[in-house]
Amino acid sequence: GAVVSQHPSRVICKSGTSVKIECRSLDFQATTMFWYRQFPKQSLMLMATSNEGSKATYEQGVEKDKFLINHASLTLSTLTVTSAHPEDSSFYICSARGQGRGTDTQYFGPGTRLTVL
Amino acid sequence: GENVEQHPSTLSVQEGDSAVIKCTYSDSASNYFPWYKQELGKGPQLIIDIRSNVGEKKDQRIAVTLNKTAKHFSLHITETQPEDSAVYFCAARDRFSGNTPLVFGKGTRLSVIA
Numbered sequence: 001g002a003v004v005s006q007h008p009s010r011v012i013c014k015s016g017t018s019v020k021i022e023c024r025s026l027d028f029q030a031t032t033m034f035w036y037r038q039f040p041k042q043s044l045m046l047m048a049t050s051n052e053g054s055k056a057t058y059e060q061g062v063e064k065d066k067f068l069i070n071h072a073s074l075t076l077s078t079l080t081v082t083s084a085h086p087e088d089s090s091f092y093i094c095s096a097r098g099q100g101r102g103t104d105t106q107y108f109g110p111g112t113r114l115t116v117l
Numbered sequence: 118g119e120n121v122e123q124h125p126s127t128l129s130v131q132e133g134d135s136a137v138i139k140c141t142y143s144d145s146a147s148n149y150f151p152w153y154k155q156e157l158g159k160g161p162q163l164i165i166d167i168r169s170n171v172g173e174k175k176d177q178r179i180a181v182t183l184n185k186t187a188k189h190f191s192l193h194i195t196e197t198q199p200e201d202s203a204v205y206f207c208a209a210r211d212r213f214s215g216n217t218p219l220v221f222g223k224g225t226r227l228s229v230i231a
């Protein structure tokens with residue numbers, strides 16, 4: 001299947017700092033990228049959908065000023081958690097869908113474990 | 118909007134037995150149904166998917182069946198092995214509806230006992 005990478009895989013930061021997570025589609029052009037959040041033993045919670053070159057569409061209850069999403073190219077999207085607090089600690093996973101791999105199929109990255117102290 | 122229900126939430130089987138996970142969906146417009154396997158600490162991996170123009174699809178020990186009339190689809194794993202132990206998610210969407218995201222079930226934790 002297609003490859004989606006995420007960096008970093010794990011990050012620990014102090015409360016109040018900002019953290020940037022990168023998501024890359026390595027072998028296809030991702031016209032649409034999705035960011036999810038997952039708490040232990042729970043399902044995937046969609047945070048936002050982004051299209052290359054456009055502003056992201058956020059799900060209800062997700063603060064767009066806190067979770068900044070940039071999808072500047074067809075292979076890269078970033079999620080920045082601004083002024084992180086302990087309640088932002090979670091597993092963040094990106095997903096990509098796009099050209100050349102079947103526009104139906106969504107491929108997931110390996111996830112980023114964020115711990116805010 | 119779409120709503121996907123998944124059962125059971127947990128499933129334990131003996132190695133070599135079969136496992137079946139079932140999902141129902143609410144939106145008759147949905148026509149794409151993937152299944153993902155998520156191992157601990159990792160992102161979900163697509164294992165099989167089916168589109169509404171077919172009723173069954175098989176890939177080695179894994180098969181998915183779709184009943185559009187009843188709006189349900191199922192994952193079948195035969196000859197289970199310990200490495201099949203993971204959380205499995207079903208999902209659904211209307212693939213002709215632009216950027217709509219997948220709607221996921223709540224997941225099934227499968228344990229294969231050696």
